[in-house]
Amino acid sequence: MTHDPNRTTQHDQTQSLEVQQYGPEPRRAAWHATPAWSSRASTPPPSVRVRRDLRALPIIAIAVVAGIVSGALSAVAISNLMPDSAGLAAVPASDTPDANAVSDLRIDESSAVISAVDRVTPAVVTIQSTGSPGAGSGTGSGFIFEASGFILTNRHVVADSQELVVMLNDGRQFAGTVYGIDTLTDLAIVTIDAQDLPTAPIGVSAGLEPG
16 A cells, blocks of 8 residues: 555644643743842831830839838838827828829939939848747848838838847948837838938828829
């Protein structure tokens, strides 16, 4: 049988279709994705407000200042234990703080706190308490509120004590005596035999005025 080169068989057509169907696809333009963070790389970081760190202040001094700020509690204890005490000065205070005043401390406000600490530090004392045999001993702090030797401290510092030694900020030491304990405020008064001592002022609640 003679082969006709111009004759196209069904097999040849099928092969031609298969080549067209499975041939390589045309190349597409490359697409380069931009990382989501690339547009932020040049954005400067937000400014940070630098504030003075008050943690550098002595812990005991901050505690004393905080106690004076909330001195109404101390005044109640002293009034209960010393009804005739005349050593308390009235300190005006506001009973409704301004909502707009709730903000970060400024440098000038920080300086005021530091100044207050400097003023009351000489009145801060250390109290060593010794209990009954086997009860051990402990150490606490307090501050002088009357120059004649009256000291305010926490009740647990002197509770069940047999002997008290009060060490002043200038290094002097005195034997202390428990004058009274107020369980309502959990505070106590200790006395020492000394005069003309530095004091920390305490306000009385009766002298508080709004405004």
